[in-house]
Every structure is written in C-alpha cells, then in structure tokens.
Amino acid sequence: MTVQYKFPDGFWWGSAVSATQIEGASREGGKGLNIWDYWYEKEPDRFFNGVGPDTTSDFYHRYKEDIQLMKEIGHNTFRFSISWSRLIPDGIGEINKQAIQFYNDVIDEMLANHIKPFVNLYHFDMPLEMQKLGGWESREVVEAYARYAKTCFTLFGDRVKKWFTHNEPIVPVEGGYLYDFHYPNIVDFKKAVQVAYHTIIAHAKAIKEFRSVQIPNGKIGIILNLTPSYPRSSHPADIKAAEIADLFFNRSFLDPAVKGKYPEELIALLKEYDQMPEVEEGDRELLQSNTVDILGVNYYQPRRVKAKSHLPNPESPFMPEWFFDNYEMPGRKMNPYRGWEIYEKGIYDIMVNIKENYDNIESFISENGMGVEGEERFIQDDMINDDYRIQFVKEHLKWLHKAIEEGANVKGYHMWTFMDNWSWSNAYKNRYGFISIDLQTQKRTPKKSAYWIKETSQNNGFTE
Numbered sequence: 299m300t301v302q303y304k305f306p307d308g309f310w311w312g313s314a315v316s317a318t319q320i321e322g323a324s325r326e327g328g329k330g331l332n333i334w335d336y337w338y339e340k341e342p343d344r345f346f347n348g349v350g351p352d353t354t355s356d357f358y359h360r361y362k363e364d365i366q367l368m369k370e371i372g373h374n375t376f377r378f379s380i381s382w383s384r385l386i387p388d389g390i391g392e393i394n395k396q397a398i399q400f401y402n403d404v405i406d407e408m409l410a411n412h413i414k415p416f417v418n419l420y421h422f423d424m425p426l427e428m429q430k431l432g433g434w435e436s437r438e439v440v441e442a443y444a445r446y447a448k449t450c451f452t453l454f455g456d457r458v459k460k461w462f463t464h465n466e467p468i469v470p471v472e473g474g475y476l477y478d479f480h481y482p483n484i485v486d487f488k489k490a491v492q493v494a495y496h497t498i499i500a501h502a503k504a505i506k507e508f509r510s511v512q513i514p515n516g517k518i519g520i521i522l523n524l525t526p527s528y529p530r531s532s533h534p535a536d537i538k539a540a541e542i543a544d545l546f547f548n549r550s551f552l553d554p555a556v557k558g559k560y561p562e563e564l565i566a567l568l569k570e571y572d573q574m575p576e577v578e579e580g581d582r583e584l585l586q587s588n589t590v591d592i593l594g595v596n597y598y599q600p601r602r603v604k605a606k607s608h609l610p611n612p613e614s615p616f617m618p619e620w621f622f623d624n625y626e627m628p629g630r631k632m633n634p635y636r637g638w639e640i641y642e643k644g645i646y647d648i649m650v651n652i653k654e655n656y657d658n659i660e661s662f663i664s665e666n667g668m669g670v671e672g673e674e675r676f677i678q679d680d681m682i683n684d685d686y687r688i689q690f691v692k693e694h695l696k697w698l699h700k701a702i703e704e705g706a707n708v709k710g711y712h713m714w715t716f717m718d719n720w721s722w723s724n725a726y727k728n729r730y731g732f733i734s735i736d737l738q739t740q741k742r743t744p745k746k747s748a749y750w751i752k753e754t755s756q757n758n759g760f761t762e
C-alpha cells in the first residue's frame with residue numbers, strides 16, 4: 299500500500315502521561331504527599347468541579363489493562379513519569395519499596411508488550427516535604443533531586459533507555475511564581491528566575507549522574523514546551539517584542555539544555571533590571587559539560603505578540619509582559635475549550651529552528667493534542683467520534699512530515715494523551731485521550747481517534 303505521508307522507519311508512535319495525572323492512589327502504596335495533594339486539600343475550589351488528584355485515572359491499579367490497550371492501538375513507545383514523592387516519600391530519605399515494585403511492574407509489562415518506556419523524572423509534582431524547604435528556590439532541593447535521579451537510573455536503567463529530567467520546566471515557574479496557577483502561588487519575578495535557574499542546575503546534575511551510572515545505549519534529554527513567538531508585524535518594535543518573549547519562554551531553557559549556556563541577551567536584560575539569580579561557583583562548567591542527547595518538544599499553541607501600547611505601571615510587580623503585549627490575530631483558529639490557538643505550521647517552524655540553530659539535535663514531538671469539553675455529545679454507537687482530533691493530528695503530522703523531508707532530525711510523535719486524564723486545575727474538564735474514561739466506573743473505551751492512530755502507526759504514516 300502506498301502511503302502518502304510516510305514517516306522514517308522505526309518512527310516512535312505513542313503518547314505521554316504524567317504520574318499525578320493518571321496514577322491516582324495518591325495516599326496509597328506508601329506515597330508521600332506532593333504539592334498537588336496539599337494544594338487541593340487547602341483550596342479544593344481552585345480545581346474544576348472540585349475534583350482533585352486523589353483517584354485520577356487509577357493507572358496505579360489498572361496499568362495492565364491500560365498497557366494492553368496501548369499495544370492494541372499500536373504504540374511502540376510510551377512516556378510516563380515517576381512520582382518523586384511515591385519513590386521517596388519525603389524527597390530525600392528512604393526509598394519506598396512498594397513504589398519500586400510498582401514502577402518495575404509497569405516497565406516490565408510494557409516491555410513484555412513491545413512498548414519502549416520513555417521515563418520522565420519531574421512533571422510539576424514537587425514532594426511536599428521538599429516544597430517546605432523552598433522547592434526549586436532551594437539548593438538543598440536541587441541536591442535531593444540529583445540523588446533521586448541517580449536512584450531512578452540505578453533502579454530502572456537496565457530496562458529504560460530514554461530518560462528525561464523535566465517536563466515543561468517553564469510551567470512551574472510561570473504557574474508557581476508569576477501567574478498564580480500552581481502552588482505555591484507566589485508572584486515574584488526574581489524568585490521565578492531563581493526557580494528556573496535551579497531547575498536547570500538540577501537538570502544538569504541529573505545528567506552528570508546519568509553519565510556516571512553509564513546506561514548502555516541510554517540517552518537523556520529534557521522535554522520543553524516550545525511556543526514559537528510570532529510578531530504582529532515586521533515593525534522593529536513588534537519584532538523586538540517577539541524576540542524578548544522568545545528569550546523568556548523558549549530560550550531560557552532551550553539554550554542551556556542544548557548549548558550548555560544562557561543567551562547573552564537574556565543575561566543582559568536580567569542584569570539591567572536587577573533580576574539575576576544567585577549562582578554558585580562551578581555552575582557554568584556544570585551546564586557546559588552536561589547538555590542533552592535528545593530533545594522532546596511539546597507543542598500546543600503559538601505565542602503572538604506586539605509591542606506594548608502602554609508603559610507598564612512602574613509600581614506593579616515586574617513581569618515578562620513589561621516587554622510585550624499579547625496579540626490576538628484576527629481570524630485565528632481556536633480550540634475554544636482550552637482557549638488555545640491552533641496553528642499547525644508552528645510544529646514545522648520549531649523543527650526548522652532546531653535544525654538550523656540547535657545543531658539539528660535528535661528530537662521528537664513529546665506532546666501535541668486537543669482537549670475538548672463535553673465529548674459525550676459525539677457518542678455514536680457507544681464510541682466518541684472525535685473526528686476533530688483526527689483532523690488536528692493529521693494537520694500537525696503533515697507539517698512534521700515536511701520538516702523531516704527537509705532534514706529535521708525528528709524521531710517520533712507522541713500524543714497528549716493516551717487516556718483521558720486529570721489536568722492541573724482543569725481536572726477532567728477537557729478530555730485529551732485516545733481512550734475515554736467514565737469517571738464513575740473507570741471504564742475505558744477507545745475513541746475513533748484510537749482506531750485512526752492504530753492504523754497510522756501500523757502503516758507508519760497515512761493517506762488523506
């Protein structure tokens with residue numbers, strides 16, 4: 299059969315999840331609390347319909363059934379995260395044997411079904427005891443994380459060959475320290491910079507541990523949400539606004555992770571506004587000598603910006619938005635449920651940028667997807683007919699295919715997400731999965747897109 303959009307041999311087809319969003323069992327199996335368990339206890343109203351992270355999609359108990367479904371829909375790879383507070387309940391002390399057993403079982407079950415595990419170490423889920431020390435504000439927590447990372451490599455590295463230090467590390471910075479959508483709900487740019495800096499130092503230390511453990515054929519990377527910054531116009535002020543947004547939200551992690559150093563322009567800007575973080579001797583060398591082997595790219599939406607129309611209030615908290623205004627492009631295509639623009643070409647622009655400016659490092663799409671509210675509207679013959687999701691994936695894959703044809707070193711495409719899961723404050727509002735979940739019974743039912751992805755992975759591509 300001739301396939302119109304054919305992907306390279308061995309292309310990784312799969313999906314991604316994170317521990318807090320699917321495991322449930324938040325107080326079972328010896329797990330310690332993390333900031334989500336704690337924040338929900340404190341402020342349940344900040345979560346959609348008051349639904350918290352305690353049960354989520356119950357993967358902790360149903361992983362066998364879920365892995366069977368993954369196999370059935372053609373996954374050859376799957377990314378999950380280890381919950382730091384499950385493995386080391388207080389973040390630094392004793393290792394929880396039940397957690398070792400659980401993650402061993404998940405990994406073994408995946409391998410027995412020919413699904414390669416991609417494992418991420420940190421997905422927004424700071425152990426509560428570590429947050430009490432200041433979370434990423436604290437250098438002590440950086441050290442604890444490096445120990446946790448080493449523990450994971452040692453325990454699971456015989457079977458797990460793809461490792462990731464962080465998922466979207468800019469998000470806890472934005473959510474927890476700038477825009478009030480993650481615990482600890484602080485608004486303080488200088489702390490945000492410190493948190494971002496410590497996250498990348500922790501990342502480099504984990505890579506150093508990884509190299510010393512020496513996992514045969516092992517690779518380590520980071521997963522970044524790259525949001526291309528498009529200026530409203532070619533006016534120099536708009537272009538400058540877009541460049542600054544790019545520095546803050548993309549290059550702040552992309553450059554140190556891939557190139558081992560921060561962009562000069564970012565350092566100059568932070569110095570000018572007296573917002574530099576505290577650094578320690580040896581940090582620069584640490585970053586330089588511990589760059590990634592592989593880059594995961596999460597892509598959902600572009601960022602459109604324009605030059606500021608008004609000067610910022612000098613009395614207000616210093617913010618990235620002191621340098622640009624967000625721009626609503628007329629006629630933009632929206633996902634109204636999530637409030638995110640859909641711009642498929644963005645995926646291509648990111649890959650061209652990585653090819654041209656980041657040494658064409660090995661990469662893959664580690665998340666892309668579409669959250670839709672009220673999907674039961676689309677049920678026909680007991681199945682959600684999510685044609686909009688199939689369309690969304692196709693259009694993104696076409697652009698990805700074009701980037702690959704032009705030489706981008708892209709090895710796979712993972713969807714967010716495998717089955718409907720709990721989202722950080724939206725809980726189960728928007729559904730993203732190939733598999734739907736009935737929250738009352740936890741029954742899993744493949745959506746139409748599950749059958750589509752199965753065929754696409756089997757054919758290693760698709761025809762329009």
Ligand code: BGP
Pocket residue numbers: 316319465466469523596636665669714720721722724728
């Ligand atoms: C990414 C995160 C995921 C996931 C996804 C969808 O930023 O890595 O954890 O949640 O976005 O976003 P949301 O759940 O906020 O709709």
